[in-house]
Amino acid sequence: MERAAVDLVLRDGIHLATIEAICEEAEVSSRTFFNYFDSKEDAILGLSDIKVTDEIVLAHARSARDHDVVTSSVGLIVELISPSLQNTSLHQSRTEILRRYPELFARKVARLTRITDELLDAVRKLMSHDPRFSDSAGAASLLAEPILSLCTASVRISAKEWIAAGSDAPIDEITIRAVALARQVVEKLR
Amino acid sequence: MERAAVDLVLRDGIHLATIEAICEEAEVSSRTFFNYFDSKEDAILGLSDIKVTDEIVLAHARSARDHDVVTSSVGLIVELISPSLQNTSLHQSRTEILRRYPELFARKVARLTRITDELLDAVRKLMSHDPRFSDSAGAASLLAEPILSLCTASVRISAKEWIAAGSDAPIDEITIRAVALARQVVEKLR
């Protein structure tokens, strides 16, 4: 049904890709459609459930060089979004859809804000592993949000570049490039 | 009608605050409602049209100490959101609504992404006034997005604190505090 939804949007446009049409294409009833997706856009955008587990967070906290919170945060973010980067066929169609219909970003972002709190907790944990934040206890917690934003934006750009370059390079390249961008910002602004 | 929408949501809950009920309260027809708002949430959230004019951008570029891009960007962002901070009665109700119904952030964010491109252009202009970015021409443009994210997040936190403290202090306090937060991040991460 996701395939049908995505294909129809690209073929007929978002307005003609009604639930009815999608269900006809997928050969299911419209009622069944809503048994699987909360909304039409869920199917179109493929809003999979990202989980931020303690294991993943800890793994990144330990593996980052010097326990740098930027490196570990970027690594974590890239790992979380990597499934949607690798699922090539569907994902490419979805990327094209977002390009054509920027309004749909809304839902996508909505889902992301749903996990923003989880990500913030994760960044705070990662900060606690970073020696530069080990002394300043509670006050530093306020910095988690700006740090997360900085890292997320860097990943966004880096992923864009990666996709534009043909998605050939290993995904780690996204991480490396994103960390470099974040560092540049810090260097320039200090 | 905005007043009626906001009041009803707080009184009866989002589900019972239907268009029909809101229109009854506001004593207009539902058709009239949609002549003024594109959607129910528009009225509830009061998504006013933020305009990023060249004048405002230039004013901030010039007034910022040392033409620091963080200071000017934060100042710009605070100025853009200040109307919604000052319109006390309605805004307080809306803040409470967002607290109760975090899902509604979606639309709010959607509107913000609509002006993200404008904001990015603004930040690039502000960067061009910052001596630290004057040499590195095109490459630095990539940094606009992370910088904007950093500033936006800092403002978000600072505004939250400001509201929590009772919204008594002048709005400039938001700017000052946000700049301080952004600076802390940069200092810590370098």
Next chain:
DNA sequence: TACATAATTGCACAATGTGCATAATTAATC
């Protein structure tokens, strides 16, 4: 008053989404 313009409304309609009862499919057990 008479006229032009703008604001409001009614009505028909399309589309999304939900609740609930029923049918069809599949798997499990004897």
Next chain:
DNA sequence: GATTAATTATGCACATTGTGCAATTATGTA
């Protein structure tokens, strides 16, 4: 293989949001 139990798909009625269009009402102006 037949029977039963679980899951999955469906049909139908309905509420809600939102739009297009034509008609009506209100408002200002000469």
